[in-house]
Amino acid sequence: MKGGIYRLIGAAMTALVCVCMWGCSEDKVRWHEGFVGSKVVGFLNDSLVIVGSHQQRTESHEGLFEPYWDTIESGHERLCVYNYRVQEDGPRWCAVLDELNETNAFRGQMTDSIIWGGDMPNSIRLWKVGETQHEVKLKKKFEGCSNEFSILSIKSWLDGRFIARGNRSLNMKGDDCQYAVLDTSAKTLTFKRLDEGLMWINDCDDVQIWEDDVYCLILKDRPMNLYLIKNAVYLDTLLQGKPYGWTDYTKVGFAGDMLNLGNNICMIVDDRFSCVGVSIRGALEYMNENGISVIY
Numbered sequence: 001m002k003g004g005i006y007r008l009i010g011a012a013m014t015a016l017v018c019v020c021m022w023g024c025s026e027d028k029v030r031w032h033e034g035f036v037g038s039k040v041v042g043f044l045n046d047s048l049v050i051v052g053s054h055q056q057r058t059e060s061h062e063g064l065f066e067p068y069w070d071t072i073e074s075g076h077e078r079l080c081v082y083n084y085r086v087q088e089d090g091p092r093w094c095a096v097l098d099e100l101n102e103t104n105a106f107r108g109q110m111t112d113s114i115i116w117g118g119d120m121p122n123s124i125r126l127w128k129v130g131e132t133q134h135e136v137k138l139k140k141k142f143e144g145c146s147n148e149f150s151i152l153s154i155k156s157w158l159d160g161r162f163i164a165r166g167n168r169s170l171n172m173k174g175d176d177c178q179y180a181v182l183d184t185s186a187k188t189l190t191f192k193r194l195d196e197g198l199m200w201i202n203d204c205d206d207v208q209i210w211e212d213d214v215y216c217l218i219l220k221d222r223p224m225n226l227y228l229i230k231n232a233v234y235l236d237t238l239l240q241g242k243p244y245g246w247t248d249y250t251k252v253g254f255a256g257d258m259l260n261l262g263n264n265i266c267m268i269v270d271d272r273f274s275c276v277g278v279s280i281r282g283a284l285e286y287m288n289e290n291g292i293s294v295i296y
Contacts, residue, residue, distance in 0.1 A: 028060040029100075035078055038283035042109025043258040044129065046267060046276055048092065049084045050115065051283050052077065052106035055096075077105040079115060081129060084265070084278060084286040087294045097133060105133065110154045110162060112256030120151045120164070121180070121189050138182075141190040145177035148191050154182060155208035155254055163207065164189065170202045178202070200232040206253035215268070217259070219252050226252060226261060228273060236272045243279060 035053040042050045055076035077099065080091040097105060105117040105125055118125030121140055127133040140148070149166035157163035162182040172178050177191035194202060201207050204216040216229040223240035224247065240246055243264060250262040259266040259273075266275040277289040284296040 030058050030060065031076065032056045032058070032072075035076075037074070039106075040260070040280060040283050041079070041106045041115055043255045043260070043265065044081060044112060045257065046265075047083055047085045048081050049286075050109070050129065051080050051082060051091075052115070053080070053283075054078065054102060057100075074102050075100045077102060079106060079127060079129070082284070082296055084280075084294055085276075085288070090296065093130060095127075095132070108153055109255050111156060116154050121148060124154075124182070124184075126184070136184060136187055138187055138189045141188055142177065143190055143192045145175050145191055145193045147176045148180075149177060151180065153206065153253065155206070157181060157209050158212075158214075163209075165207075170194070170204060170207075200229075204229075208254045210268075215254070217252050217254070219246060219250060224248075224250070226273075228268065228271070230271060238266075238273050238275075 032055060035055050038051050038053040040049060041052045044050060054074045055078070056072050056074050057076075058072055059070040061070065076096050078094060078096045080094040082088070082091050097103065099105075103118065103125060105127060106115045107117040107120075108115070110116040110126070113129045115127045115129075116124055117127070118135060121138060123135055123137045125133055125135050142148075149169045149172070151164045152166050154162050154164045162184070164180040164182050165178075170178050175193075178193050180189050180191045182189050198214075201214065201216055203218055203220075205219050206217045208215060213230050218227045218229065219225070220227070224244075225240055226238040226244070226246070227234065228236040238244060238261070244262065246252075246262050252261045253259070257267065259268065260280075261275075263280040264275060265278050265280065266273055268274065278286050281287050281293070286294045288294075
């Protein structure tokens, strides 16, 4: 009899411990089929687009009497390369991270084949198409300014380095930092203000280096027109009109060797705008000027 009582007391104590620990067994993770949240991250060339997405999961925990389920979470970030000119059976290349949770793996395009992400400005994750992702811890520095900004863009810059800027950071006044220089070899991120030779870029919507020349895109005026400038010299203009329905909220920028101009894909040829006649209808849908769609 005493033994039975002791067994009952032991079972009750075990159940109490289980309740306190919200279940005794290990969590169960179920990944949902397919990937969601697809978005255009960049362009490899005039035929191939880089698309990022992620997978969702649900976690099951065993309670005292029945399992309970956590809310849906995201992880397993993926990069894929698709042909946006010609319909193919699927992506040319895909790679998936093993990370359980999202890591901001694809915040933007850094070069023609490198996507950047991570916990900037403390560290940066670099993901080159065809290779695995790696993380670089960064040391922050300040030269002639204070008050760092949130980094939204990283592009090629002078001396083999990269320019990092925020939303209108180039316009910041006083002693606020206007841009930063990323040196991946030295693992440093140096916040700065524009010197006299670079003051002309403070109105640029995007800026990067091509063959030691500083190129700038500016979307302005009423109606909205797009201007191409090199080393402070005006080169070319795209006038507002079909198919360019630009507004104050349109995002325009360099995308490797291409241009993403508010869902219109273009490039620079002989210092002039040259558009490829393909528009972005969705991360996995593209349409040419003849109305033919490429859908994945």
